[in-house]
Amino acid sequence: MIRSLAWVCFVVVVTPAWAAGERALDVDTFQFTVDPAHLVVGETVEATITIEARDDAGAPLDVAPPQLATSTGTIDVPVRTAPGVYRARFVPPKEAFPHVALVSAIVDTVSGTAVGFFSVPLWGRGATTVKTKPGSAVTVHVGADAFGPVVANAAGDALVSILVPPGPETAEAQSVDVVGNESQKTIDLGVPGFNRLALLPLDDIVSGDGSSGARLLVFVVDKNGEPLPSAKLKASAPVGTFDEGVVLLAPGMFELLWRPGPQREQQVPITVALEGEPVSHATAAVRIIAGVPASASVVSPQQALAADEGRELLVRVTVLDQGGNLLPFGTARIDVDVGRIDRILGGDVSKQVAWVFPAKLPAGADKTTATLSVRAASGVVLGEAQVVLLPGKAHTLHLAPLADVVADGSSAVPVVVTALDAAGNDVVPQGVVVTGLGGKLVAQNVDVGARRFRALFVPEPRDEEQVIELEAHLGSLATTTSVRLLPRPRAVLLLGPGVTTSTSYGADIVAVGPELSMLVRLPLFDGAVYWGGTVAMLEGLASVSRSSFVQHRAFPVLTEFAWRPLLRPDLGVHLGVVGGVITSDVTVVNQEQGLDERKIETGLGFGAVVGIGYRLGPGFLELDARIAEGGTLGSSVLDGAPPWGAGLSLGYRFGI
Numbered sequence: 097m098i099r100s101l102a103w104v105c106f107v108v109v110v111t112p113a114w115a116a117g118e119r120a121l122d123v124d125t126f127q128f129t130v131d132p133a134h135l136v137v138g139e140t141v142e143a144t145i146t147i148e149a150r151d152d153a154g155a156p157l158d159v160a161p162p163q164l165a166t167s168t169g170t171i172d173v174p175v176r177t178a179p180g181v182y183r184a185r186f187v188p189p190k191e192a193f194p195h196v197a198l199v200s201a202i203v204d205t206v207s208g209t210a211v212g213f214f215s216v217p218l219w220g221r222g223a224t225t226v227k228t229k230p231g232s233a234v235t236v237h238v239g240a241d242a243f244g245p246v247v248a249n250a251a252g253d254a255l256v257s258i259l260v261p262p263g264p265e266t267a268e269a270q271s272v273d274v275v276g277n278e279s280q281k282t283i284d285l286g287v288p289g290f291n292r293l294a295l296l297p298l299d300d301i302v303s304g305d306g307s308s309g310a311r312l313l314v315f316v317v318d319k320n321g322e323p324l325p326s327a328k329l330k331a332s333a334p335v336g337t338f339d340e341g342v343v344l345l346a347p348g349m350f351e352l353l354w355r356p357g358p359q360r361e362q363q364v365p366i367t368v369a370l371e372g373e374p375v376s377h378a379t380a381a382v383r384i385i386a387g388v389p390a391s392a393s394v395v396s397p398q399q400a401l402a403a404d405e406g407r408e409l410l411v412r413v414t415v416l417d418q419g420g421n422l423l424p425f426g427t428a429r430i431d432v433d434v435g436r437i438d439r440i441l442g443g444d445v446s447k448q449v450a451w452v453f454p455a456k457l458p459a460g461a462d463k464t465t466a467t468l469s470v471r472a473a474s475g476v477v478l479g480e481a482q483v484v485l486l487p488g489k490a491h492t493l494h495l496a497p498l499a500d501v502v503a504d505g506s507s508a509v510p511v512v513v514t515a516l517d518a519a520g521n522d523v524v525p526q527g528v529v530v531t532g533l534g535g536k537l538v539a540q541n542v543d544v545g546a547r548r549f550r551a552l553f554v555p556e557p558r559d560e561e562q563v564i565e566l567e568a569h570l571g572s573l574a575t576t577t578s579v580r581l582l583p584r585p586r587a588v589l590l591l592g593p594g595v596t597t598s599t600s601y602g603a604d605i606v607a608v609g610p611e612l613s614m615l616v617r618l619p620l621f622d623g624a625v626y627w628g629g630t631v632a633m634l635e636g637l638a639s640v641s642r643s644s645f646v647q648h649r650a651f652p653v654l655t656e657f658a659w660r661p662l663l664r665p666d667l668g669v670h671l672g673v674v675g676g677v678i679t680s681d682v683t684v685v686n687q688e689q690g691l692d693e694r695k696i697e698t699g700l701g702f703g704a705v706v707g708i709g710y711r712l713g714p715g716f717l718e719l720d721a722r723i724a725e726g727g728t729l730g731s732s733v734l735d736g737a738p739p740w741g742a743g744l745s746l747g748y749r750f751g752i
Contacts, residue, residue, distance in 0.1 A: 123346045125149050125157060126201050126212030130186070136219045136259065138192035142185055145171065147201050149180045149210065156180025157210065160430075160437035162201035167294035167315075167378065168218075169197050176438075186216070194220040194262040195290030196321040200313070202296070204429045206469070209298065211313060213349060215321035219261050224283055226254045228271040236283070237268040245272075260285060263320035292317050293370050295378035299473050301426040302356055304384045308473065309339075309355040312380070314368050316348050323348025328371040333364055359384045387417030389427045392470035392479030396451075403455045403519040404488030408438065411449045411481055413470055422446070428478055434466035434485070453485060455519035462487065462522070462547065488517035490525065495568050495577035498553070502619050503535075504584035505557040511537065513549035513568045513575075522547040525570055532566035534558075534581070555581045582619060589614045589750060590718060596634050596650065596743040605648045607636030611745045613720075615658055624661045630654040630674070643688040649681040656705065670707030670720055676700075678726065678740065701726020701740045715750025 127148045135143055147164070149157035156179040164171050169189045174182035188197070200213040226234045226248070234254035235244035241259070248254040248271075258267065267283045298311040316327045325347050331338050336356035343351040354366055362384050369377035395412045413430065415423040422445045430437065435453040442448050449468065457464050469480045494514045501509040515525040526542055528549045535555035542549050553566065560583055567576045590613035597606050615628035634650040658672030678701065683694040703724025709716030726740035 120208035121345060121351070122152075122205075122208055122210045123212060123349060125151070125203075125210035126162070126214075128199065128201075128212070128214035130214075130216055134219065135188055135216065136221055137188050137190070137195075139221065140188055142187050143216075145184050145186045145199060145214075145216070146177075147174060147182045147184070149182075149201075149203065157203070157205065158436050159205055159432055160203050161439070162203045165200050165294070165296055166216075167198040167291060168195070171199060188218055191290075192220055193222075193290070194218065194260045194264075194287055196262050196292065196317060198292075198294035198315050198317065200294060200296050200315060202298070204431045204471075206431050206433050208475075209429075211296075211298075211349075213294070213315040215317045215323070215348075217262050217321045219259055220287070221257070221259050222285075223255055223257045224267065224269075224285065226256060226269045226271065226281075226283065228252055228254060228269075228279070229273045232271045232273045235270045237270065238264055238285075258285075260287065261320075262290070263318075265319075289373070289375045291376050291378070292319070292373065293368065293376045293378050295366070295368050295380045297366070297380045297382055300381070301383045301385060301424055303388045303427075304356065304359045304361060304386055305388060306356070306358040307388060309353045310366075310382045311473075312352050312354060312366065312368065313345075314342075314350040314352065314378075316350065316370055316376075329368055330371055331366065331368045333366045335359055335362075335364055354382065356382075356384055361386055383424070383426075385424060385427070387419070387421055387423050389415050389423055389472050389478055390418040391416045392428060394468065394470055394479040394481040396468075396481040396483060398483060400484040400486060401453060402486045402488045403457070403517050403521050404491075407453050407455060409451050409453075409483065410441075411451050411468055412446060413449055413479075414446045415470065415478065428470045428472060430468065430470055432466065432468045434464060451483075453483070455488075455521075457485060457487060457521050462524075487521035487523050488519065490515040490523045490570055490573060491518040492516045493525070493528070493568050493570055493573045493575040495530075495566060495575050498566070498577055498579040500580045500582055501553070501555060502584060503555040503558040503562075503581040506554065508538070508552035508554045509579060511549075511551045511553050511566065514547070515570060515573070525549045528568055528570045530566060530568045532564060532579075534562070534564045553579065555579075557584050559583050583617060590720075590745070590747045593746060595745070596652075596722075597741045603638035603640050603646050605636040605638040605646065607634035607648055607650050609634040611747070613656075613745070613747070613749075615656065615660075621659070624659055626656075626658045626660055626672075628656060628658075629676075630656060640684070644684060644686045647683040647685065651679045651681075653677050653679075658705065666711040668709045668711075668716060670705065670709060670718065672705040672707075673702070674705055674722065674724065675702040699726045699740065703740070709749060712748070713750075715748055718747060718749045720745045 129146045131144045147162055151157045158179040161174050170187045172185040174184040177183050195218050197216040202211045228248050230248055230250050230252050232248045233245035235242055236256045236258055238260050243258045244256050246254045246256045269281050269283050271279045294315040296313040302308050302310050316324045318324055329342055336354055339353040345351055363381050365379050365381055367379045393414045415428045417423055424444050425447045438450040438452045440447050440449050464485050466483045467480055470478045496512040498509050501507050513525055513528050515523040517523050524544050524547050535553050537551045537553055540551040562581045563578050565576050565578050595608045611632035613630040615626035618625045632652050636648045639645045654674045654676035656672045656674045660670050662668045678699050680697045685692050701724050705720050705722045707718055707720030709718035722743040724740045
């Protein structure tokens, strides 16, 4: 079975006492994957290793390409494929037996140094000869994998091809003869031991004055390639001493310190071995120099960079001792707090650092300062360069969507214009001009702090709904947006004759007279909702019998809510609900008896109004029909009720 070839190192960050003042190590940064997942030495030509770096918050750690190393085989310089993601070509070694390659990654950050390692299992293909009865079927089991069956020849030899991962040293051979008898035996695979240790010096250059030491990272795995939780390590060097104790940083990751003491300039080989495993050892060279890093010269070709300029600067870095003498570049480390390091070019002493900047500034910032720091191994800053990142020139304009506004000549809607550079940074829209037909802009100003143009648009008074466009200009840039103007809330008056039919005192009365209806437009539901009232004086005369008749005067005072949408520009409807009071002045005349009986009655009622209007001139010729029900307030000596019934009104409704 193929093991998964990807894992994340466990979170263990330890700062030992002897490392006080040294830069912190973060071992929870890298995740490694390999493709193809099954590497067979002698067959797999190359593989792709993907290294993904993330910070403590889970965001991509995109500050510099990781420095990669492998204990066996070769690995190329990584290529960035996404923020914090790099790929590198790995070529397996030629040794065609099962073993592992230990791949490590390291990158310097503002807060310290991130480090991680990964074990790449290398499978080996081979063949084993199983001695058994002639004609037997032989199957070889290596862990959970089975190979065969292979039929033994006349001499009883079965040659079985097998594929073995690192770790197993024996296999189980199962033999079934021609009559079905089964036998098993253990086979020694003869896999040679392999190196399970890798050594990485964090400080490969130290001072010969005895003031500093070199930190060394040791990576150790078991025979299966799994990180060892503990290990007995033995370190040796021809000069200097090692501090007592080995610090466990994470499973399989250990740290030790070598102190050279006062020494002349030289290359010192340091060897670390895993006790009890003769082939598990590694050697790394640490260079001793005469000077001590005291300062760094950091020269940037620009101190400010706009978002529409090139995104890369080549910064020249040299490290100096107290006497101003040049020191090897490896005596210091480089990190950036904004942007990333793409590559480092040059010789042993002077280097050019390719510093790449993001075009997008932090949210809400009109500028930001990026710092490249050159640090000693302790983290002390030896020198730095700062570059101010600024937005670029205006590239696009944007008019914020406008809310609906009532066109009454005084109501206003806020207008906000933003300008963006090519990277999407806010730019101060100085010089922007906004125009719009059918209104005026007031209180125009440029808010430099918020990088916004602000104004108020006041539309001219109008009685009909309309959509107009506002346009913003800044040089050759332009943008538009639309605003819906709602009709101003004007009163509309209906003046005309009204007629009402009702039953009162036993007579069907038709009362006719002038009616005045006034409605005020409300800013609701697109301005088609109205509220107002109706007053009228309706007079009628009806016969009760041959000798008597009724004189009737009605005075309706009604309140109405109406919806008056336009079906088309010249045709509208009127749908309303009414309620109110009608006062009736009723006189019953009895001619035979010569008696007149008069009563004034008041009643409450409610009803509905349906009408239709046709545009004629500045208003509408409108016909409304009303159906209402009601009753008398209190007791009445006379029979009958106020005139609630069917009614019609015809008139001309126009705005005032």
